[in-house]
Amino acid sequence: MVVFQGVLLFLLVISVLYLAPVAVAEPLSGGFLRVEHASSKGSSYSYRSVENPHLWSGSILGSAYYAYDSQKASLFIRPQDGKFVYRVNIPERLKGLLPAKLEKVGEGVPIAGYDTTQWRLSVLGELCADIFTSTKAAEDLGLTFVDQNRINQGLREAFSKPKHTENKCDNFDVGAALGNIVGYALAIGGKDGDIGVLGIKKVASPPVEYIKARKTVFTIPLNDKARKELLLTTVSADERDQLEQLTAGASPKALIQILQARQK
Numbered sequence: 149m150v151v152f153q154g155v156l157l158f159l160l161v162i163s164v165l166y167l168a169p170v171a172v173a174e175p176l177s178g179g180f181l182r183v184e185h186a187s188s189k190g191s192s193y194s195y196r197s198v199e200n201p202h203l204w205s206g207s208i209l210g211s212a213y214y215a216y217d218s219q220k221a222s223l224f225i226r227p228q229d230g231k232f233v234y235r236v237n238i239p240e241r242l243k244g245l246l247p248a249k250l251e252k253v254g255e256g257v258p259i260a261g262y263d264t265t266q267w268r269l270s271v272l273g274e275l276c277a278d279i280f281t282s283t284k285a286a287e288d289l290g291l292t293f294v295d296q297n298r299i300n301q302g303l304r305e306a307f308s309k310p311k312h313t314e315n316k317c318d319n320f321d322v323g324a325a326l327g328n329i330v331g332y333a334l335a336i337g338g339k340d341g342d343i344g345v346l347g348i349k350k351v352a353s354p355p356v357e358y359i360k361a362r363k364t365v366f367t368i369p370l371n372d373k374a375r376k377e378l379l380l381t382t383v384s385a386d387e388r389d390q391l392e393q394l395t396a397g398a399s400p401k402a403l404i405q406i407l408q409a410r411q412k
Contacts, residue, residue, distance in 0.1 A: 181289065182351045187343040195354040201290035205358040208303060211381040213361035216302075218295050223302035225370075226361045227377050233360075234374040235367040236302040241311060245301070246271050248320040250330055256280040259334040260345045267330055276317035277338035283331035289348070294327030307382070308375045308404050376400040379407040 181196045194206030202219040215224045215233075223236040249270050256264035262282040269277045279293070286292045301319070304311070311319045317338065335344035353359075368374065380388050380403075395403040 180351050180354055181348060182354070183289065183348050184346040185343060186346045191346070193354075193358075195351075195358055196290060198350075203362065204291065204299075205354060205361050206299075207358070212306075212378055213357050214299070214303065214306075215362045216295070216299050218291060221295075221298055223299060223306075224361065224367055225303070225306050225378065227381050228357075230377060232374070233363060233367045234306070234370045234378075236306050236370050238298050238302045238305075241301045241305040242298070242321050245311060245319050245321040246316055248276075248297075248322050248326075250279070250326060253278070256335075260285075260347055262334060264334055265330070271316040271320045274316050276320075277336050279330070279333045279337075280335040280344075281331045281333050283329075285334055285345075285348075286328075286331035289332055291332055292327035293330050293333050294322045294324050296333055297322045297327075306370060306375070306378055308379060308408055310408075372400040372404060376403050376407075379404060383407070383410075 179198050181198065183194045183196075185192050185194065190209055192207050192209055194204055197203050202217055204216040204218065205213065206216070207213050210228065212225050212227045212230070214226070216222070221238055223238055224233050225236060226233045251268045251270070253266040253268055256266040257280070258264065259280060259282075262285045264280040264282050267279045267281060268275065269279055281293060297320070301311070301321075304318070309318070336342065380391070383391070391403060391406060395406065
């Protein structure tokens with residue numbers, strides 16, 4: 149069994165701490181489901197409306213808030229303190245990406261009250277990650293691994309991360325049929341670290357920032373100006389001022405290229 153970067157220890161911790169049944173076992177009427185995610189970079193939350201289970205909203209660690217419509221496979225993103233909501237073209241992002249292969253390993257550890265199945269993900273023969281999924285979690289949350297990958301690829305597009313790189317494990321597509329078989333990924337152990345669900349509970353309403361990201365009646369297609377605004381949220385205020393002074397009068401693409409180089 150191949151498991152990356154101590155994900156077994158990570159899974160052991162969350163399975164011990166969160167074996168209690170999750171709130172979705174209760175009758176649902178109104179309100180929101182809140183999913184708490186944990187990774188080496190910190191924790192974050194995503195929210196699903198009980199009345200509109202295809203609508204999700206989430207956060208990107210201090211940078212932005214997003215909304216995802218699973219029925220339309222649409223992603224919208226709003227920078228922290230930003231005035232506008234930008235629309236990401238997910239189908240265009242997925243064009244030309246290599247298909248992921250998932251090989252069933254066997255029974256996984258319980259996570260957030262769900263029994264899981266362990267899968268091994270590879271792209272064109274390169275081993276990328278161990279994934280622990282649940283079809284029951286997919287049923288409760290209204291998302292599958294397909295949706296999770298679409299959100300991830302949409303966010304990569306928004307933050308100007310090229311899709312054609314040597315690292316195949318960062319950029320791949322998951323077929324809808326495959327996603328329905330494996331369900332929702334409750335934990336992923338990959339080359340870049342581990343991420344998992346700590347808990348799921350019902351709440352009355354998400355914070356206002358998440359609500360703003362869901363206001364998608366008037367949106368702007370993602371463009372270089374939007375990419376620049378989003379990338380600037382990933383650096384400190386002092387660095388932001390220095391970079392804007394350095395590229396004053398230049399096109400947004402010039403600053404994007406500088407920030408992309410810093411990410412490598």
